[in-house]
């Protein structure tokens with residue numbers, strides 16, 4: 001399961017609005033608790049990132065600096081657990097490029113990571129495991145005061161069909 005703090009969703013949504021027609025994005029930081037992920041921080045676009053209406057290239061070193069700061073301050077508990085980006089005006093379905101990027105990132109880290117896509121209409125939360133070709137799309141299960149809980153729906157596990 002994934003717990004996503006409300007402030008993570010609020011930060012991503014606000015950044016999407018600020019970016020206008022261009023995509024926005026950043027890293028997701030938080031905790032790994034066994035198989036569960038808890039997202040507590042989303043970094044926001046910085047000056048050296050490159051953004052177009054269909055791509056977000058996270059290039060500014062600020063994202064990594066924030067991640068390292070959080071990791072140090074928490075004695076290693078807060079870690080890089082995923083990525084987020086926006087599809088302004090589009091759907092929250094990952095593109096072929098998104099899927100390739102996620103596969104590379106998860107392969108490099110070697111542990112499951114979460115990916116968040118925010119759009120003006122909907123939000124997509126995906127869990128990707130090493131050596132799996134496609135991520136699983138998680139469903140919203142519950143809302144707590146702290147955040148939103150996502151997991152596999154009770155009826156069936158939903159996997160994305162091939163793009």
Ligand SMILES: [Zn+2]
Pocket residue numbers: 085086087094095098117
């Ligand atoms: Zn995308």
